[in-house]
Amino acid sequence: MNKKLSRMLESNLRFYFLCLLAFSIAAFPFNPMLALTEGCITILLFLWNRNSSQKRKKSILQYIDNLTGSVDSANKSTLANSPLPMMVFRPESGEVVWSNEHFMALSGVKEQLFDMRVDDAAPDFSAQWLLEGKSVSPNRVTMNGRQYQVYGNLVRTKDRQSHMVATTYWVDTTDGDQALSQYQMSRPVICILMLDNYDELMKTIPDAQHSALLAQIDEKVNAWVSGTNGMLLKITRxxxxxxxxxxxxxxFVQEKFSLLDAIRDIKSFEGVAPTISIGIGKDFATMAELYRHATLSLEMALSRGGDQAVVRNKVDFAFYGGRAKATEKRTKVKSRVMANALSELIVDAKQVYVMGHAFADMDALGAAAGICCAARKRNKAAFIVMDPERNACKELIERLKECPEYENVFIGAHDAFLRIQPNSLVVVVDTSRPDMVENPDLLGCAGRIAVIDHHRRGALYIDNAALNFHEPYASSAAELVTELLQYLVEPSDVLRAESEALLAGIVLDTKKFTLRTGGRTFDAAAFLRRAGADTTEVQRFFQSELDEMVNRYGIIREAELYRGDIAMAVIEEAGVDRITAAKAADEMLSLRGVRAAFVAYPMEQSILISARSLGEVNVQVVLEVLGGGGNSTTAGAKIDDMGILQVKQELMDAVDRYLEN
Ligand SMILES: Nc1ncnc2c1ncn2[C@@H]1O[C@@H]2COP(=O)(O)O[C@H]3[C@@H](O)[C@H](n4cnc5c(N)ncnc54)O[C@@H]3COP(=O)(O)O[C@H]2[C@H]1O
Known part of the structure; x- marks a missing residue:
């Protein structure tokens, strides 16, 4: 080190002295006296320079020595007098090498911790994070009832006993942690409670009993909030x-928002049970944001059929309840308002693109054809975005294509993407999930988006729609579009093929008017009949091939009864067709005693599930935990990254959880 330092400090004058000496020697033959004098002076200068540079080197080395000495002793004193509790130990053996007084005081040890192990001082301390190269402990360490954040570093030693020594610094975070937790625990949460069927209740029960029923509801709400130190405020009736x-x-989460059950259990005098929806906003910084998210949650609860709690936190939505069968709560006023809004959107747009969910079925196509009819009436070009191969309605497409109005109406997802313009309107029918539409990219390119759907809304939905006609009580998207058409066109404007496509959509989703069929469904069917729909033609779309029928019974043969009344057919080999699986699930419901049916089968890289129920078991809630969706009686799911047997197990677990909660 000294040699290196000397070399750095030494000015390199040797070369100059050698040059001067060479000049003196060269001058000797011409003037020996002058050459000798020059030579002597050069040698004297060299000696003087060497002497003085040695003195300088010595004093610099002395200075450096002093400096490192002070740093060393400062280091030692820092270790000993550090205001932070410190402890040095060998992570391999856990043996404590040294600790300062502060550490001893907080660990409650009187003497130096020689021959002691870290566990003796801090039993829940683990050195794993140090061995993993981290410098901060991932969790707080508790010692003598106080919490510490431990910082540290690991040094390799040449010691034979142990190769590593860890130095740790202990920062007491107890007070800060307590303040933080108190702050978090006292953060406000905003909850909006809404009676789903106020108008219906008031209409159906005699006036004299209104206040008694409302008093019962108020009593349940007050009992639910009592003891929470919260504040309850009536904002509207x-x-x-x-x-x-x-x-x-x-x-509230633990008791699964018991208010939902308490309100549903109130026996109204005319047999109409009141139900309540709860929308909660939490984890947001300001009151305004909390309120906005509570309103959004309430909207979500209502759009999923009411009688449930929806919580919107910073990351996601969480759903509780919503297991009761949805009852019709639509109003004709809403349909008229929606029809006017849709009409405005169509008139403002240059072109209209209609798309349903990927692998479109007759409901998606029927609804799309209805929108084309409304656009045609307003002289706007309309296109149906649909994969010509991957769909479940080929016959219906052919039937529509026979009409001159449908020449060039069907386009593929790729073509639509190339053609769409910023002033185009995209109408999404029969789904509201952006990941399920025929081409999700179109949603980003459209000037405006309108969504018409009848499925229960999931956590993922198209949230930037200019129009959202979302009615989980409706039987089908075709029923909703037919209802809009009644305000937008005359029956004579609807092509016969269009009316049959719409009717086929309703027939499909209601299983020939047996499931989810309300008065409005028949109104829509009557309008379609007036528009020329032929029911025997519609029936033709539902005829199946012999092969398909054989395959369907092949699936049913695999069915087993789970928990006595849940039919489950799990097909391990590939080759099952979607519609065949859906029809098999439908048919399994006709088995005596069966309350719900599930068919699980592999398709490409995923496992698909088709689920059906008679209404008592909400299959949408069962499949929602597996990432699926749909409606209480008709639901489906697509599961990636899981084998068929694992899906079977997950499905059984989901059924267990549903039935046991
Ligand atoms: N990955 C996923 N994530 C979230 N939700 C999902 C999903 N996959 C399916 N769903 C939902 O589940 C419902 C049932 O789908 P599934 O394929 O069993 O059954 C479909 C379809 O395969 C079936 N289908 C189509 N053509 C048919 C025909 N000719 N005869 C009988 N059934 C038919 O009718 C049902 C129409 O159901 P709908 O569109 O109202 O509602 C669908 C859809 O909203």
Missing amino acids: DKQLFLFEEQQYEA
């Missing part, structure tokens, strides 16, 4: 605002 602290929230 059917809505209340409930403000409470975060620390109460977990209790």
